[in-house]
Amino acid sequence: MTGKIAFQGEPGAYSHEACRLKHPDMEAVPCRTFEDVFDQVRAHQADLAMLPIENSTFGRVADIHHLLPDSGLHILDEAFVRVHINLLALPGVKLSEISHAMSHTMLLGQCRAFLKEHEIHRVTGADTAGSAREVAQRGEPTLAALASELAGEIYGLDVLARHIEDEGTNTTRFLVMGRKPDESRRGDHGMMTSFLFRVRNIPAALYKAMGGFATNGVNMVKLESYMVDGSFTATQFFAEIEGHPEDDNVARALDELRYFTSYLRILGTYPADPARK
Numbered sequence: 001m002t003g004k005i006a007f008q009g010e011p012g013a014y015s016h017e018a019c020r021l022k023h024p025d026m027e028a029v030p031c032r033t034f035e036d037v038f039d040q041v042r043a044h045q046a047d048l049a050m051l052p053i054e055n056s057t058f059g060r061v062a063d064i065h066h067l068l069p070d071s072g073l074h075i076l077d078e079a080f081v082r083v084h085i086n087l088l089a090l091p092g093v094k095l096s097e098i099s100h101a102m103s104h105t106m107l108l109g110q111c112r113a114f115l116k117e118h119e120i121h122r123v124t125g126a127d128t129a130g131s132a133r134e135v136a137q138r139g140e141p142t143l144a145a146l147a148s149e150l151a152g153e154i155y156g157l158d159v160l161a162r163h164i165e166d167e168g169t170n171t172t173r174f175l176v177m178g179r180k181p182d183e184s185r186r187g188d189h190g191m192m193t194s195f196l197f198r199v200r201n202i203p204a205a206l207y208k209a210m211g212g213f214a215t216n217g218v219n220m221v222k223l224e225s226y227m228v229d230g231s232f233t234a235t236q237f238f239a240e241i242e243g244h245p246e247d248d249n250v251a252r253a254l255d256e257l258r259y260f261t262s263y264l265r266i267l268g269t270y271p272a273d274p275a276r277k
Contacts, residue, residue: 012129012151075268077176080275103146187271212256
């Protein structure tokens with residue numbers, strides 16, 4: 001065991017914050033790409049991977065959905081992080097001195113009202129934590145960054161304004177993944193099961209495949225489709241349900257699903273995060 005958890009991005013990114021929230025006892029290891037995160041775990045250089053899968057404002061993280069099937073890793077847990085956006089600047093600088101703010105384009109778009117009110121111009125950066133690092137390196141008193149408080153802590157920046165996002169509900173959901181599955185029942189808020197499947201090429205196959213979940217009273221909380229290998233005819237589905245595969249009703253529903261599918265793979269069974277409720 002390495003005691004490390006890998007994430008994509010710079011130190012201070014929201015993925016880094018998720019690592020601290022879920023596994024404060026582990027060393028968080030920044031990686032350049034999502035592929036690098038998977039590689040770190042597969043190569044036993046990290047025990048776990050922290051991966052964003054969806055955001056309440058911007059929807060799913062497409063790269064993760066396409067990397068999951070061939071990752072060889074298993075979902076062990078989930079985490080929800082409220083994306084609080086803060087205005088970070090050099091120590092001693094006042095809000096009235098800021099003329100420009102740098103961040104990822106998505107965060108810039110989420111703080112329009114605040115930036116307009118204070119007549120701050122937007123500057124597009126590669127990512128949130130990277131923008132905070134650049135502000136610290138440039139040393140320009142008029143330039144600020146939009147990022148997490150953790151980024152300010154890491155790069156020695158002051159927080160001039162907290163929680164300046166236009167919407168107060170912006171949340172990112174993360175998956176914690178590892179090399180070995182954990183099928184034990186754990187947590188106090190029920191279990192979740194995530195899986196991939198492809199339906200057989202027969203009329204109404206998807207409708208029939210989903211019927212087993214309805215008749216057995218299994219709550220399906222997510223069903224998403226995406227093309228496989230660039231084909232317009234081969235479609236793969238990513239689904240999430242409440243329950244454990246060994247629950248009688250879930251087992252019956254999965255058996256019925258298998259009858260109508262050409263491929264089915266359980267990605268993980270894990271405890272539901274309290275934030276889900």
